[in-house]
Amino acid sequence: MREGSLEAPIRHPLDWRSADFYDDAKLDAEMRRVFDICHTCRRCFNLCDSFPRLFDLIDESKSGELDTVASADFKRVVDACTLCDMCFMSKCPYVPPHEFNIDFPHLILRYRAVEAKKNGVPAADRALADADRNGKWATLISGAVNWATRRENTMMRGLEEKVAGLDRNAELPKYASKTLEAQAAAHPPMRDESAPAKARKAVLYATCYGDYNDTSIGMSALGVLARNGVETKVVHPACCGMPKLEQGMLDEVAEAARKVAAAFAPYIDQGYDIVAPVPSCALMLKFEWPLILPEDESVKRLAEATFDLSEYVVDIARKEGLAEGMAPLDGGVAFHVSCHSRAQNIGQKGAELLALIPQADVAVVERCSGHGGAWGYKKGNFETAMKVGKPAARQLQNADKKHVVSECPLAGLHIEQVIEALGGETPRPERVGHPIVLMARAYGMASS
Template sequence: MREGSLEAPTRHPLDWQNPEFYDEEKLDAELRRVFDICHGCRRCFNLCDSFPRLFDLVDAAPSEELDTVASSDFKSVVDACTLCDLCFMTKCPYVPPHPFNLDFPHLMLRYRATDVKNGEGSFVDRQLAETDRNGKLVGLVAPIANFATSTGNTLSRNILEKVAGLDAQAELPKYASTPLTSQARATTPEINREAPGFGRKAVLYATCFNNYNDPSGGLAARAVLARNGVETEVVHPHCCGMPMLEQGRIGEVAKSAKIVAKALNEWIDKGYDVIALVPSCALMLKFEWPLILPGDADIKKLSSGTFDLSEYVVDIARKNGIAPGMEPIAGGVSLHIACHSRAQNMGQKATEMLKLLPQADVQVMERCSGHGGAWGFKKGNFDVAKKVGRPVARTAGNGGKAYVTSECPLAGVHISQGIDALGTDKPKPALVKHPIQLIARAYGIEV
């Protein structure tokens, strides 16, 4: 059997509606088949913590092989997977169409889905994943909530750590008093008047983070797109379901997919492109949903009509030319390529976008930040997340650039915290939440 495959990687639909998907004996057999291949290869040793945990289990087993590892110990391997997809997209030589048919992240997802089917799973985790509900409620008291969740507020953070399991050291997302959708409604007529009218129209899928936590990235995106002739609207019909996917709640993700697809396809029918403002959400719309609901025509239609934000700006530059008027960004930029951007298999679009800047000085970091969505906030995970992300933090901290940015809003903050932990005496680069904000700044737009 040759190592690797010459064909492009492909993924099979998730068979989550088949009762055999949740059969524990068949799941254990598949775990052992895949883990044995991973143990023999070990190419992923330096990605997330799942693989070191697996290899340590094997090395400590009486036979030093998988046959003497207890199935009950597999849970620690599953718990460390952040569904970043980097093993599938960048490392594994045995992904489909190779006959070994290895899809490690989706196997971890199957394990979690089986736990959910059996009534397991944390009540607290479930509540944290209700991002739409939480965003609407917490936004009503945003200043108080932001004060209470600040890392400097040791009393409330220690309580939150004990009650919700969120590490007191982890920087949590802040909340906005006014959602992005509300701010957009107030400015749509004005900002669309600024668009020169090159024929492009796009609807921005706000995403939970931009809508409830930090609207600045969405506002910057609208301003840049308007400068480049794109009329825009902003909507947020529902969460994309990524927080639920991380927990294995596939059925709930499918419900979210149907709600969002119905709403966004109405815009596609009116001639609008769909732009997702966060790579994880773009990945869901473009790739994960079609694997969960492969026969759904609405899902297929939305998948083919969706763009990642950086991807869309680069497409404008290639086909129409980027609008003039940008000034150089002094001091240079350290750019982290988000894992879920890489998983979209579209190339380094954020790098291409920032190289549109005059006299562009971009240092690219194409490695996982270690955060892994909500996983990195949790007690017991935060220190692991810092360890996994230390190479990125070290590169950014020692790179001598004025700014550090990531397409992933959680990764950017985590990298910034990692730089602090290094204790370097070099000037710390200023955090910019998304590369699009540097493009806006180059146009003289501050949001």
């Protein structure tokens, strides 16, 4: 729920193909206009590190106002933003349709797009943002990659910090030895013929993380959907481009949008729903792409056909009912609502999904994890990510449940590391990749 306004926020299309968008003077004027409103308002002081940096710059300036802050210092504010969208979605009363027209995350995105156009994206960041290419080769040699990226491997991590800018202390995602697509092809989901007939057909968009890293999310989703009579296929045409969006690489995000929308169009024609298991990817398909390519009909149709995974399962439960056969879990669940789940404006669908499991004992925590995708791994950001993640990690730890889960797999991984750093008496909870994994367990399915 958003504070300060009862009206639903509106987001304007990004004007990224106009010359004005990249005009330094115009960008600076817009940053000064928005920052000055934020300075007067200050509601977002504790959301992330961007706002404290902005307010410190102003408070420590000669006049104590924005006019004596140098524009070059704005970069510090921009660099701390993870594009979590929480200021826009949950705090700001001045988002459109308000006349102040504040969209702080998209202003940051514009700044990064201008930087990327002017100076190019550093090679290491560009390489890190190519999630498909990285995933394809890393799954082929997953043993070696997982060994080389272990935190305990101090020599390799030192090297990776130097070459790729990955903070040596950040926990990095492991790679699977077989992609989700390969696993699903080897063990195709068998629709349960005894399940109540459903008129649904779904394509599970594998997503990079679901395809190359944690395949338990997709395998669990396939199992649960099959058990509920939904015919499901796994497709991964390409990365949604979120890592490139973070770098301001808007041309390449648009290219990904066109490619993925074209690949899903024939399925949508045949009546398939598109289901995205990772909230950031769902957010891209549903909201960011249509703002980047507002004239593209395939992108628009895809946005309308796309469901977040938790949203989809809850929709089945509401409209047709879920198949019987779930047993209670072996303990309670501390559930973290990720920022990009909140940014989809669909309510706490992950918590609703968990509540469908018999006798579910769920504690909900709605604070930013602080990780921000690849942003949080990077040297210079990791310490900030740990600091920002502390309140969420503390609340999840204090919930004292057996399991801890976030729909965002990277947020979950980061929170696990913050909980570890906090220490304390409470036993460390077991992290699972997504609430669907727990639902699959409740149905008696093993997720790989």
